[in-house]
Amino acid sequence: MLKHIPALILCFLLLGSSLARIQAQDDQKSPLMLLREAGFGVELDQTQTVDDTTVTLLWAYTDVNQLALDLTVSP
Numbered sequence: 474m475l476k477h478i479p480a481l482i483l484c485f486l487l488l489g490s491s492l493a494r495i496q497a498q499d500d501q502k503s504p505l506m507l508l509r510e511a512g513f514g515v516e517l518d519q520t521q522t523v524d525d526t527t528v529t530l531l532w533a534y535t536d537v538n539q540l541a542l543d544l545t546v547s548p
Contacts, residue, residue: 505541508534514541 508514514534521528525548532543 505534505543508541509543 502510509532514532516532517530519530527547529545529547530542531545532541534541
């Protein structure tokens with residue numbers, strides 16, 4: 474049960490570090506949206522529930538410079 478906590482923390486840290494760049498581009502499409510619309514990445518739709526928290530990994534993209542995840546977290 475506790476073995477999933479480091480993975481969740483890593484996901485939140487990665488997401489948090491990219492939010493500032495994404496919010497600064499409100500009037501433009503984000504680079505991640507452009508990648509997704511161009512067909513890059515993989516639609517995963519994988520869900521895992523630990524205790525009362527459910528994390529769903531919807532989409533992922535990676536190359537040598539970046540890792541992008543689209544996920545939802547619900548209590």
